[in-house]
Amino acid sequence: MIVVRGLQKAFGETVALAGVDLDVPEGTVLGLLGPNGAGKTTVVRIIATLLVPDAGTAMVAGIDVVADPQRARYAFGLAGQFAAVDGVLTGRENLEMVGQLYGLKRLEARARAAEALERLGLADAADRLVRTYSGGMRRRLDLGASLVGRPKVLLMDEPTTGLDPRTRMELWAFIEDLVRDGTTLLLTTQYLEEADRLANRIAVIDRGTLIAEGTADELKGRIGGDVLEVRVSTAADVARVVELLDGIGTERATADERTQKVRLPVRERVETLLAAARRIDEAGISVDDLGVHRPSLDDVFLSLTGRATESDNEQTPPGPGRRRRKGAA
Amino acid sequence: MSRFLSDTRVIARRSLKTLMRTPQIVIFASIQPMMFVLLFRYVFGGSIRVPGYDSYVDYLIPGIISQTTLFGGSSLAIVVANDLSAGITDRFRSLPMSRPAILAGATIAAIARNAFTVILVTLVGMLVGFRFHTGVPQVLLAFGVALLFGFAFAWCFALIGIIVKNAEGAQLASFLPIFPLVFAASTFASPRTMPDGLRWFAEHQPVTQVVDSIRALTQGVAPATEPTLLAIGWSLVILAVSAFLANRRLRNL
Ligand SMILES: Nc1ncnc2c1ncn2[C@@H]1O[C@H](COP(=O)(O)OP(=O)(O)OP(=O)(O)O)[C@@H](O)[C@H]1O
Ligand SMILES: [Mg+2]
Numbered sequence: 348m349i350v351v352r353g354l355q356k357a358f359g360e361t362v363a364l365a366g367v368d369l370d371v372p373e374g375t376v377l378g379l380l381g382p383n384g385a386g387k388t389t390v391v392r393i394i395a396t397l398l399v400p401d402a403g404t405a406m407v408a409g410i411d412v413v414a415d416p417q418r419a420r421y422a423f424g425l426a427g428q429f430a431a432v433d434g435v436l437t438g439r440e441n442l443e444m445v446g447q448l449y450g451l452k453r454l455e456a457r458a459r460a461a462e463a464l465e466r467l468g469l470a471d472a473a474d475r476l477v478r479t480y481s482g483g484m485r486r487r488l489d490l491g492a493s494l495v496g497r498p499k500v501l502l503m504d505e506p507t508t509g510l511d512p513r514t515r516m517e518l519w520a521f522i523e524d525l526v527r528d529g530t531t532l533l534l535t536t537q538y539l540e541e542a543d544r545l546a547n548r549i550a551v552i553d554r555g556t557l558i559a560e561g562t563a564d565e566l567k568g569r570i571g572g573d574v575l576e577v578r579v580s581t582a583a584d585v586a587r588v589v590e591l592l593d594g595i596g597t598e599r600a601t602a603d604e605r606t607q608k609v610r611l612p613v614r615e616r617v618e619t620l621l622a623a624a625r626r627i628d629e630a631g632i633s634v635d636d637l638g639v640h641r642p643s644l645d646d647v648f649l650s651l652t653g654r655a656t657e658s659d660n661e662q663t664p665p666g667p668g669r670r671r672r673k674g675a676a
Numbered sequence: 677m678s679r680f681l682s683d684t685r686v687i688a689r690r691s692l693k694t695l696m697r698t699p700q701i702v703i704f705a706s707i708q709p710m711m712f713v714l715l716f717r718y719v720f721g722g723s724i725r726v727p728g729y730d731s732y733v734d735y736l737i738p739g740i741i742s743q744t745t746l747f748g749g750s751s752l753a754i755v756v757a758n759d760l761s762a763g764i765t766d767r768f769r770s771l772p773m774s775r776p777a778i779l780a781g782a783t784i785a786a787i788a789r790n791a792f793t794v795i796l797v798t799l800v801g802m803l804v805g806f807r808f809h810t811g812v813p814q815v816l817l818a819f820g821v822a823l824l825f826g827f828a829f830a831w832c833f834a835l836i837g838i839i840v841k842n843a844e845g846a847q848l849a850s851f852l853p854i855f856p857l858v859f860a861a862s863t864f865a866s867p868r869t870m871p872d873g874l875r876w877f878a879e880h881q882p883v884t885q886v887v888d889s890i891r892a893l894t895q896g897v898a899p900a901t902e903p904t905l906l907a908i909g910w911s912l913v914i915l916a917v918s919a920f921l922a923n924r925r926l927r928n929l
Binding site for chain 2: 392395396397399417418420421423425427428429430431432433435436440444445447448449450476492496
């Protein structure tokens with residue numbers, strides 16, 4: 348349903364996409380996973396006809412989005428990274444307006460708006476001004492707007508970023524519902540957990556390049572399942588801990604001198620944890636923290652690229668080159 | 677074409693709702709012009725004498741009508757910039773709607789807002805002594821000239837908003853040109869008393885043509901044809917250039 352080939356896009360000096368290929372077969376979900384600035388939004392904006400690529404093609408439901416954008420716009424629905432809803436309209440007015448802009452007759456637009464509001468659990472708040480909505484409600488309404496045209500393909504850019512855990516779960520359940528009804532979905536996210544739960548396949552993107560692609564299990568296989576993490580008390584001991592842990596995980600341990608953390612991909616959670624604790628204890632090294640956790644995006648990155656995600660390395664707030672809002676872009 | 681018209685109507689309706697639900701805009705659109713009428717009428721009205729006019733208020737109201745139509749569109753720069761940064765413009769651009777309708781709807785809503793303000797200024801003006809001294813067709817044509825001019829400048833402000841992209845910048849970028857345009861003109865006083873360079877600018881810029889046209893059409897003290905044709909010509913040129921550039925910008929955001 349979505350076929351992307353050799354997509355390239357540069358903004359001045361910044362290369363946002365350096366040749367990306369993606370396939371999303373009908374009725375499946377592809378999770379596009381990547382850290383800040385990886386190029387996720389750029390991919391979505393190109394497919395959504397908001398941005399023209401420098402090179403490459405993108406097809407939605409067999410329609411070339413560059414050659415025939417107006418026809419492509421009937422085929423997809425877009426829920427962008429920031430809820431694009433009008434605060435001084437009510438929820439219902441927002442959706443009815445979108446329906447009419449799809450060329451629907453007023454009655455039809457009204458019926459579809461009511462249906463989407465019902466479906467998203469916004470029926471009670473439908474006639475309130477959107478500026479009184481919570482962040483989660485705005486997100487759901489934005490999603491509703493992308494459904495009014497009954498598209499076969501949905502594009503969602505970080506649909507749950509900034510939502511509290513409960514709202515996130517609700518949104519996940521709703522997205523799963525849509526997928527069950529046969530919608531094809533391209534979803535970007537920074538959370539491995541989210542891709543894990545919603546996506547059939549995951550594509551990992553970094554600095555405009557795909558660095559891995561596969562099912563969640565395949566990717567986890569590549570990073571060996573869970574991760575053991577040790578925070579060493581004194582920086583001088585970091586290298587010794589890496590040596591000590593040699594051989595008990597699935598790969599060699601990696602160290603981050605600055606945070607004094609050592610990470611080790613493991614398969615057997617408890618056995619490895621006990622073994623690590625024993626070795627560290629016997630060596631008389633003092634540690635601040637020791638534990639096994641599910642692999643995070645950082646672990647995927649460490650394992651796939653040998654370096655941490657940008658957001659992990661840079662403690663500084665977003666600089667001018669990485670604006671928080673790119674709505675105007 | 678029919679999609680353009682129906683989508684323009686949908687967007688215009690949205691813009692009008694936004695206007696009416698934003699108290700600051702309603703207040704700005706009604707209080708501010710009334711204040712101008714009363715201030716200029718009573719603060720300067722006593723000391724300003726304009727040859728050919730019995731009272732300053734007859735001279736003043738056409739000026740304020742032109743000025744308010746210019747002010748009326750200026751908030752569009754902020755609205756357009758806000759829609760851009762809130763992603764609403766992207767939402768519209770991702771829909772299978774007519775793209776030119778996005779700004780056409782907003783600028784047509786500005787005409788409605790200006791019509792309201794022009795009527796208000798006229799009524800308040802009449803309370804403090806303003807009178808029409810011509811016939812109904814001329815007066816209607818005068819209103820038409822004012823609204824067309826406001827529409828053209830609304831496109832110009834939309835263009836500013838789409839270039840500047842953030843609300844604060846848009847506010848500044850739209851307000852700076854307004855003041856010389858409104859005051860270095862025949863709006864409140866005759867350019868004949870101005871120093872040479874300023875006078876040349878005042879006599880040749882569009883606001884003066886619009887003011888002179890409305891004055892001639894409502895007061896009948898001077899021939900109306902030339903300023904009216906110039907006012908309409910200026911408006912059409914500003915409209916065509918701004919609409920072309922703004923829509924081109926909208927295609928490659
Ligand atoms: N309009 C633009 N002008 C200049 N640079 C841009 C523009 N849009 C994106 N970029 C740059 O392109 C790169 C990729 O950006 P993109 O928004 O696609 O990343 P992302 O993966 O969506 O990140 P995030 O997780 O922060 O949303 C970044 O370096 C970004 O700064
Ligand atoms: Mg993004």
